[in-house]
Amino acid sequence: xxxxxxxxxxxxxxxxxxxxVFRRQQRIIREVQREKVKIQTEESRVFDFxxxxxxxxxxxxxxxxxxxxxxxxxxxILEAQGGALYLSEKAGLxxxxxxxxxxxxxxxxxxxxGRGTLQSQLKLTxxxxxxxxxGAVYSGKEPxxxxxxxxxxxxxxxxxxxxxxxxxxxxxxxxxGVLIVSRDSHHEAFDNxxxxxxxxxxxxxxxxxxxxxxxxEAAEKKLIEKDLATANDVQRILLPTxxxxxxxxxxxxxxxxxxxxSGDYFxxxxxxADRLGVVIADVSGKGVPAxxxxxxxxxxxxxxxxxxxxxxxxxKKLNAQLYPDIRExxxxxxxxxxxxxxxxxxxxxxxxHDAPLLYRAKDxxxxxxxxxxxxxxxxxxxxxxxxxxxxxxxxxxxxxxxxYTDGVTEAINRGGEEFGLEAMKRAVQESASQGxxxxxxxxxxxxxxxxxxxxxxxxxxxxxxxxK
Numbered sequence: 001x002x003x004x005x006x007x008x009x010x011x012x013x014x015x016x017x018x019x020x021v022f023r024r025q026q027r028i029i030r031e032v033q034r035e036k037v038k039i040q041t042e043e044s045r046v047f048d049f050x051x052x053x054x055x056x057x058x059x060x061x062x063x064x065x066x067x068x069x070x071x072x073x074x075x076x077i078l079e080a081q082g083g084a085l086y087l088s089e090k091a092g093l094x095x096x097x098x099x100x101x102x103x104x105x106x107x108x109x110x111x112x113x114g115r116g117t118l119q120s121q122l123k124l125t126x127x128x129x130x131x132x133x134x135g136a137v138y139s140g141k142e143p144x145x146x147x148x149x150x151x152x153x154x155x156x157x158x159x160x161x162x163x164x165x166x167x168x169x170x171x172x173x174x175x176x177g178v179l180i181v182s183r184d185s186h187h188e189a190f191d192n193x194x195x196x197x198x199x200x201x202x203x204x205x206x207x208x209x210x211x212x213x214x215x216x217e218a219a220e221k222k223l224i225e226k227d228l229a230t231a232n233d234v235q236r237i238l239l240p241t242x243x244x245x246x247x248x249x250x251x252x253x254x255x256x257x258x259x260x261x262s263g264d265y266f267x268x269x270x271x272x273a274d275r276l277g278v279v280i281a282d283v284s285g286k287g288v289p290a291x292x293x294x295x296x297x298x299x300x301x302x303x304x305x306x307x308x309x310x311x312x313x314x315x316k317k318l319n320a321q322l323y324p325d326i327r328e329x330x331x332x333x334x335x336x337x338x339x340x341x342x343x344x345x346x347x348x349x350x351x352x353h354d355a356p357l358l359y360r361a362k363d364x365x366x367x368x369x370x371x372x373x374x375x376x377x378x379x380x381x382x383x384x385x386x387x388x389x390x391x392x393x394x395x396x397x398x399x400x401x402x403x404y405t406d407g408v409t410e411a412i413n414r415g416g417e418e419f420g421l422e423a424m425k426r427a428v429q430e431s432a433s434q435g436x437x438x439x440x441x442x443x444x445x446x447x448x449x450x451x452x453x454x455x456x457x458x459x460x461x462x463x464x465x466x467x468k
Contacts, residue, residue: 066212067099070179070205075101077201078194080181082161086127086134087177087209095127095134095177105161107133107180118159134166134178141175143167143202145195160184165195167202171210179205238298243437244268246276248341252436253280253463254444256407256456263290264405264461265298269305274342277305280403280463281334282353289330297322297332297376311336311349312390319351319376319384326377333375335403337465344467346393346401351376354406357425359432361398366425369393369401395467400432400439402465407458411447414454419447436464 071083082104086095100122109132110121129135133152137144146153147163156164164182168175179202183190190198243251253266263286269277281297283290300321301314308314315336322332335356337348348356352375355368371391374384393401404424411419424443431442440462447460 066208070208071099071101071181074179074181074198074201074205078165078181078190078198079183079187080190081184081187082180082182084122084180085177085205086138086180088129088138088175092175093129095129095132095138097123097125098177103184104180105156105159105182105184107156107161107164107166107182109155134180137166138168138175138178141168141170143195143199145190145192147189156182160186163189165190165198167199169202169206169209171206174210176206176209176213238295239265240268244270244276246339246341248344248468249276249339250436250466250468251278251463252440254440254461256444256460258407258456258459259286262459262461263287263294264407264459265294266403266461266463267298267301269302271306271338274340276339277311277336278339278403278463278465279334279336280353280405280461281332282405282407282459282461283332284330286459289327293326293330293332296325297334301336305336310390311338311347312388315349315351315373315376315388316381316385319379319388320381323377323380331375331377337401337403339465344395346395346465347390348393349373349388349390351388352378354404354409356404357402357428358393359400359402359428361396361400361432364429366428395465397467398433400428400436400464400466402428402439402443403463404443405459405461407456407460408443408447408462410458411451411460412454412457413451419450423450432466436466439464439466 067085067087071085074080075083082101084100084104084107085098087098088095100119102119104119104122106118106122108122108125108127110118110125127134129138133155144152144166145163146156146166153161153164161182162185164180166178166180169177169179181198239255240253243253251268253268255262255264255266257264263283264281266278266280269279271277279301281294283293283297297318300318304314304317304321308317315334326332331352333353334351335348335353336351337346339346348369348371350356350369350371350373352373355370357366358369359366369391371389373388376384378384395401409419409421409424413419423446427443427446428439431438443462444460
């Protein structure tokens with residue numbers, strides 16, 4: 001009997017233990033299932049976050065769309081109530097709000113006399129990187145987890161913030177800003193699992209921001225290149241498309257810009273039935289400012305040239321007109337000549353420009369023509385008018401006058417050597433007997449051969465005038 005009682009008790013104990021194990025396993029299974037659903041939900045939210053960011057990067061969206069996708073995606077994944085994205089200025093001295101959700105508490109000190117809603121104040125408040133919580137996270141480059149009595153929550157706590165994550169966003173060696181998410185006191189506080197997810201989101205957000213910056217810079221560069229190409233097309237229209245037919249003289253010219261836009265130019269200006277104006281100019285500097293000043297100079301010269309008998313008088317009036325509009329660090333060196341088929345003379349003025357070369361057919365010699373003169377735009381007129389005068393040169397058949405800019409003689413090869421004046425003289429001597437076009441072509445070929453694959457650093461312009 002006693003044995004039967006013991007067996008019954010043992011069986012009852014075993015049964016109770018089995019029920020307890022079964023129920024415990026059921027609880028574990030339910031917990032695992034709940035955790036699985038939670039993980040699947042979180043994964044779905046993460047994929048949704050990545051998809052939305054990808055969409056923002058793929059399409060032509062405004063930067064604010066990407067910023068909103070980052071903050072709202074982080075809020076959704078972490079089931080937070082508020083979030084914000086602050087981005088650094090180029091100098092890295094301030095963080096400016098890029099996107100702040102409607103329920104985000106402040107993590108910065110707001111002006112005591114600030115007006116408007118909390119969100120409007122936050123959107124207008126930049127943060128110095130050297131003296132703020134956000135600046136400390138930005139500079140420290142480590143995410144922080146704020147909860148409980150942490151004093152760093154003091155600005156957020158009066159507005160319901162009870163726990164928050166703040167992470168620096170950096171990629172490619174660049175500090176980009178900080179990302180914030182927060183939960184209010186009506187919801188469960190964040191835990192370490194959430195913090196791990198947040199750090200992964202911050203890393204992805206930094207990559208997306210960096211990628212967006214690269215996309216934006218590439219698009220800006222492409223747009224600038226397109227605009228410059230259009231400007232180059234317009235500028236080429238301002239240059240002669242063909243050589244003028246002018247009895248007694250043969251002319252040829254070329255312009256080879258170092259960049260999209262040139263500060264050099266040359267032109268042929270009909271004066272009257274017996275005279276042709278020829279001009280070459282070099283605006284100091286490069287790029288858009290030089291190109292704009294070149295266009296101004298060309299327009300003014302074409303208006304003034306036909307009304308004056310003297311090239312020097314044209315230069316004096318041109319200087320008076322342009323001087324007030326030329327920046328102090330800019331000027332224009334010019335050489336302007338009248339070809340006269342009645343007298344076979346070239347009457348020229350040199351306004352601070354490189355001295356032209358004169359080839360004499362009778363002996364094959366090359367000399368420099370050095371009349372005095374001051375560059376346009378340096379002086380208001382008192383000194384300019386005194387030193388700027390005409391100089392006449394008589395040309396015999398076969399003689400050739402060559403104008404050029406310093407981009408020719410100062411062209412540099414890989415060894416840092418300059419092409420130089422002597423090499424240019426030799427090129428002129430080798431080709432002058434073949435005509436003006438041959439001179440321009442030979443000098444240009446000589447420069448290219450000398451420079452090789454070294455980038456052209458200055459504009460190159462040439463004009464050859466040969467007496468028939």
